[in-house]
Amino acid sequence: MSEEPTRTGMLQRTFDILGAFRPNDVSVPPAQLARRAGLSKATGHRIIQEMLALGMLEKTDSGVRLGLRMFEIGQLVPLQRNLRRAALPFMSDLREATKATVHLAVLDGTDVLYVEIMQRADNLPSRVGGRLPAYATGVGKAMLAYSPRYVVDRVLEQPLRPLAPNTITNPDELRKELSTIRRTGVAYDREEATVGLVCAAAPILSLDGAVIGGLSVSHHVGSISPQRVAPAVHIAALGLGRTLNRNLEFRRDESRTRDDNDEGA
Numbered sequence: 001m002s003e004e005p006t007r008t009g010m011l012q013r014t015f016d017i018l019g020a021f022r023p024n025d026v027s028v029p030p031a032q033l034a035r036r037a038g039l040s041k042a043t044g045h046r047i048i049q050e051m052l053a054l055g056m057l058e059k060t061d062s063g064v065r066l067g068l069r070m071f072e073i074g075q076l077v078p079l080q081r082n083l084r085r086a087a088l089p090f091m092s093d094l095r096e097a098t099k100a101t102v103h104l105a106v107l108d109g110t111d112v113l114y115v116e117i118m119q120r121a122d123n124l125p126s127r128v129g130g131r132l133p134a135y136a137t138g139v140g141k142a143m144l145a146y147s148p149r150y151v152v153d154r155v156l157e158q159p160l161r162p163l164a165p166n167t168i169t170n171p172d173e174l175r176k177e178l179s180t181i182r183r184t185g186v187a188y189d190r191e192e193a194t195v196g197l198v199c200a201a202a203p204i205l206s207l208d209g210a211v212i213g214g215l216s217v218s219h220h221v222g223s224i225s226p227q228r229v230a231p232a233v234h235i236a237a238l239g240l241g242r243t244l245n246r247n248l249e250f251r252r253d254e255s256r257t258r259d260d261n262d263e264g265a
Contacts, residue, residue, distance in 0.1 A: 014047060086240060087240055100219040103217075105137075105140070107143045126218070133155075143203050
């Protein structure tokens with residue numbers, strides 16, 4: 001007789017189910033979702049029913065889909081909310097100046113996680129909430145170049161698998177590329193993540209040089225030169241970093257003021 005899953009096990013299985021949804025899924029039959037998550041049909045059914053009751057999933061005519069509760073929770077993540085809010089004006093100006101798609105991303109482990117995307121009419125495959133290996137993207141390399149050594153070492157501990165013919169898969173070559181990015185402040189994706197797509201990217205940094213996120217401008221090969229838009233991306237990332245730092249200082253001042261008032265009350 002199998003034991004009842006522990007709470008940790010249940011949480012892991014829940015995340016496995018959430019991670020089993022694919023970008024183009026509108027609705028997925030529960031049995032198929034359980035199979036993708038590596039769960040038995042019975043275990044998957046039980047967990048999916050609980051997720052439906054909690055609003056994490058919603059029923060459809062053909063299966064289940066992610067529920068509005070997941071969207072609501074996602075909007076509460078402070079980094080995503082604050083970074084996205086501050087970035088939107090910069091992204092809008094950058095899109096108008098370059099006539100290309102603008103990405104806002106953060107580094108999540110060894111992956112790039114896309115927080116916001118302002119698309120042009122070019123049907124790029126990226127999506128908000130999507131992720132790619134950091135070493136294979138311009139914005140990922142921009143953030144890795146300014147990350148602590150242990151973060152880069154963690155990336156290099158894993159095989160650098162090719163996503164496209166131009167993906168950098170040699171650790172020494174990647175280290176050399178990151179060194180160049182630190183000197184110039186700009187990274188490029190030369191059809192390294194997707195054939196036919198190139199980009200210029202720059203890191204968003206705090207006052208002490210810590211990586212907050214990254215901005216990139218992506219477009220189809222031949223439609224625009226990455227080197228031509230690189231200065232605009234760099235300036236936008238610098239401006240966004242300064243804005244975030246000013247906002248942080250403002251919140252700290254507000255907090256100190258509240259503390260002083262509380263002590264004087």
